Amino acid sequence: MKIKFVWVGKTRDERVRLLEADYLQRVGHYHRCEVAVARAAHDGSDGRRLEDEGREIASKVARGSYTIALHQSGAEMDSIEFARVLGMLEGGSRKEIVFIIGGHLGIDRRVLDKADRRLSLSRMTFPHELCRVLLLEQVYRACSIQSGTPYHK
Structure with missing residues (x-):
């Protein structure tokens, strides 16, 4: 997968890049x-920039991928639940899981509507760069839970 x-x-x-x-x-061990970086839009109104970024995000997602958009309206889950979800997806028919993190404006509504699932890391607000590290750490933690390695303890 x-x-x-x-x-x-x-x-x-x-410092964030190093993390x-x-x-x-x-994660690459599992x-x-x-990582695909969508170009940040700088011209126009916030709405226009969000649309442009949404198109850029969509261009990075292969047809048939299982998409999970990080958004405040998403489901919150603990690390064990998250590991179970990833485990079920691994056993499914899709060959790729795509996690989407928007920029400081968020994620375009069309991208959110097309996502297979929405995930919230917390009810709190974090800088989007820090969300990247939090997500990567949780994916690694899920992998370690599934494989039974002691990282999660």
């Missing part, structure tokens, strides 16, 4: 994984 992470804009903070690289490498 391949896991793809699509997010808007490059990670600017070097991203670390967790991507860890699954093929890839």
